[in-house]
Amino acid sequence: MKRIFLLLTFMMGFLQMKADEGMWLLMMIKRLNGVDMQKQGLKLTPEEIYSVNNSSLKDAIVQFGGGCTAEMVSKEGLLLTNHHCGYGAIADLSTPAKDHLTNGFWAMKKSEELPSKGLSVRFLVRMDDVTKRINAKLNNNMSADERKAVIDAEYKAIQTENSENGKYAVVVRDFFNGNEFYYFVYQDFKDVRLVGTPPNSLGKFGGDTDNWEWPRHTVDFSVFRVYADANGNPAEYSPSNVPMTPKHALPISLKGYKPGDFAMIVGFPGRTNRYLTSYGIEQMVNKDYPAWVEASKLAMDVMKKYMDKDQATKLDYASQYASVANYWKNRQGTIDAVMANGTISSKRALEDKYMTWALLPENQAMYGGVLTDIKSNYAQTSNRNVERNYSSQLQRNAKYITLSYQLGSLLKTYADQDANGRAAMKTKVTDAIDKVYDKLNTQLEGEMLNSMVNLYQQKVNKDVASPTLMAADAKNLSLLAFSSIFATKESAMNFVNNPDRLKIDADPMLKLVDGFVNDQKLAGDKFAKVDEAFAKNSRIFLDGLRKSQPEKDFYPDANSTMRLTTGSIATLPERTDRKYFGISEKNNYYTDINGMVAKYKKGDEEFDLPQRFLDLVKKKDFGRYKDKNGYMPVNFLSNNDITGGNSGSPIMDGYGRLLGLAFDGNSEALSGDIIFDQKWQKTINVDIRMVLWTIEKYGNAGHLISEMTLVK
Structure with missing residues (x-):
């Protein structure tokens, strides 16, 4: 695996950053020192990645619906995210008579775009470090209540100082188990409309069987648009609202990639616990997660019993079922990966x-x-x-x-x-x-x-x-x-x-x-x-762990704040229990559309495909979206470090041009939230060329492509 070493100056000193491990706060990128990232493939300056006063990469990335990531791809407020991120909104907008989840949907003009009630996106305006400010008022002799009172008071003051009388949402978060503190200033846009989605048979191709597995052949994307009032400010839905103009929209690369090419992901990873002790992992895999798995499987069985009987119920519970099923497989996969990878012994x-x-x-x-x-x-x-x-x-x-x-x-x-x-x-x-x-x-x-x-x-x-x-x-x-x-x-x-x-x-x-x-x-x-003693002990342990290993690359756990992860296009060792559909071990970093058709099973809930899609593939009319080597790409692998919440995140080249959308991890590394496995941990991405081909050829929505900036 390729690694990029970035020297980051923290308040407490200098730390070194690995390319493929760690989810890094963007503010830290401004403190790069000592290493020439240009040699690794990054062509942007720190100011072009994160800037408070000027347009930068961060301005194109949004938190989508509170639990996913999306990216702006046009100056008219158009954004891309995963199909499974838009799933709930698509299901809510569907009825048996107008079943957008099953049949797909494409707005041919802006007046046809569908308001998604309750859906919002969040832009990061700026962030800052308040560790010294808060820690100056804390000590280890305080009770939990005393400590909480001090922190709460500081949080409230920081929010008041930075909200500009409610214009912005201000969130203060602790890092390293309460050893450091940062605040984040956001702007929330609440008028978000569905623009396009492939049918469920494409957007969720492979279903639960392929979830968390490689190779994948999933067209996991959906298209939305953000609206604002006439002055460009956030506003509740109104027919008079206009498409908002983001400070930055990502250009899109049609060039493709090869193993070893630089790749970076920016998004909002939800939660990791990389500094969990061996005792915590034992509790998790032996007791906590087995309970989760058992209870969620029972809930899935009850839902499916009624969903199979009635299409309206299937639509009404589609999002809940998909969410429960995703975590059900994730938790069981985590148990299996921890046991297989010797995670407890490593800890x-x-x-x-x-x-x-x-x-x-x-x-x-x-x-x-x-x-x-x-x-x-x-x-x-x-x-x-x-x-x-x-x-x-x-x-x-x-x-x-x-x-x-x-x-x-x-x-x-x-x-x-x-x-x-x-x-x-x-x-x-x-x-x-x-x-x-x-x-x-x-x-x-x-x-x-x-x-x-x-x-x-x-x-x-x-x-x-x-x-x-x-x-x-x-x-x-x-x-x-x-x-x-x-x-x-x-x-x-x-x-x-x-x-x-x-x-x-x-x-x-x-x-x-x-x-x-x-x-x-x-x-x-x-x-x-x-619980009070545990919180204090965990804070002291992590403080000591960092001091005991000054040579180690410590980075803060994910907590739904914007992060950058760098890495490269990568392969995954093949497994004897998988079908690879013609892809050789040498090329085991991408899947193509022929492999998707090879998985096709007519009438199967997970592997059926629309006849229109099959007809288009048969014609081989892939146009400018076909790879220079002759195949039509669907999904690809990188070694970036992501977790839940990164779904929908842009994976970009060194110029900040969109290569695809991150949407999953692999089952071999489902212990990734508690330990990063250099050999196994990968990110599965949907190729942007497959996204654009689906929009233009399958959806007949080429007018959306014309809004975007494509780079050949």
Whole structure:
């Protein structure tokens, strides 16, 4: 693998950065010193990557919908992201009569673009380091409450200082387990419209079978447009809004790539835990993730039972099912990868080196006992952590739990009002009801409630379980829900029209939910001291770990803030249990459209293809998008370091020109959130040429291509 060493000047000194490992804050790029990145393939200056006062690469990258990344590709607000990132919005805009998820959609003019309710994009305006400011007011003798009060006060002050009276959203985040702090200033645009999407059979080709696997043949993209008011400012949806003009839009490369070519990705990676101890990894793979896998698989089975019966239900639950299935396979893959790759042994070897340093006389008092304390923390909270995983999946998938909680206090407050107060609240209440019951299948949700609570009762240790859930009649909870005020939208609205505080106080579903919530609070109080000690020990351990290895490349864990990762186009060792569809080991860095057709299975939910697509491939009319070597590319590999949240991120050449969209990782390296494997960890990308060909040839939407800047 090719590596690029970048010397970054942090406040605390100098660190060296590897090309393929690490997700780096863009602000740090301005502090490059000592290494000529030009030799590695980067042609941009630090100022062209991150600038506060001038247009730069960062201005073309947005956080999409809170959980993905997207990139601006035209001066008319056009953006690209993954199909699976746009999946929820596409499903919400679909009906059995106009099924955009199944059939695809292409707006032939701007007036046909579809407003995506609740969808927003976030632009990074600037960031800054406030570590010294906050740490000057902290010390290790503070209690958790004292520490939190100081940090919260500083966060609030920083937000006030930088929001410009609400113009910007300001987020302050801690790094390195609370050892450093940075703030981020964002601008949010809330009028985002669907412009185009391939059908599900292309955008999700391979389904769960191919998810997290290589080789891939997925046309994983969708097209949206960002709108603003007449002055270019963020605004709620209005027919009078106009396409916003970004400060920078990415040019698009049609040149292609070869192994070893420089590649960089900028995006919003969600969460890594690279400094997790061996004890934490053992807890994760032996107890926490198995609980997650079991509970999510049960939820998937319940959803699929009803989705297979009815197209409307299939559309209504498509996004939820896809999300649960993705994490289900990810968590199981993480377990398998940790076991196969010897991750725990590697962590223990690092911890042994740390202990040699920590037990030196000058370090022992502060750092010598923290690993032992962390091990004790996990022993005390092990069963509670398992309960949290079953509980989280219950709350995520059993909507009768969440909607009863969301509406319960609101309806109580409404019932307590006089006639004038109710009149003033009614719109807010009815809007909330419309939102939570939107596309709800009551029969599915009744079975989901029974099944998830029954699993909780069977699997959670009674010492840490919710007494309320353990005492519930899991076989008949659906009957409880159906007899409740919260059974249907109609029953909830009936209460709004005939409010009765005594009736809602006696509601059986609300009693169950209130009891469950109270149990969770009591459990939090019970473990508060252990959790406080764990947070402190984790902070001290990471501080010591960094000091014990001054030669090591330390970088902050991902936390949904914009990061840069550099690397190169790379191959992945072939496996004997995979079909490679004509691709040789030498060329195992890309897949082509012929391999996609070779996987085709007519009528198969995961591997069917539209007849129009098959006809176009047969004609071989690939035009300017065909590679110079004669094939039509679909997906390709690089060795960039990414994780969830990077979906939709641009992968670019050294000039900042778009090569494709990152959309997945590989199963061999699903332990990547806790350890970077130099041999196995790869990023799977959809080739931008396949994206453009699909837009122009399959979608007949060449007018969108004309907005973009293509570089041959």
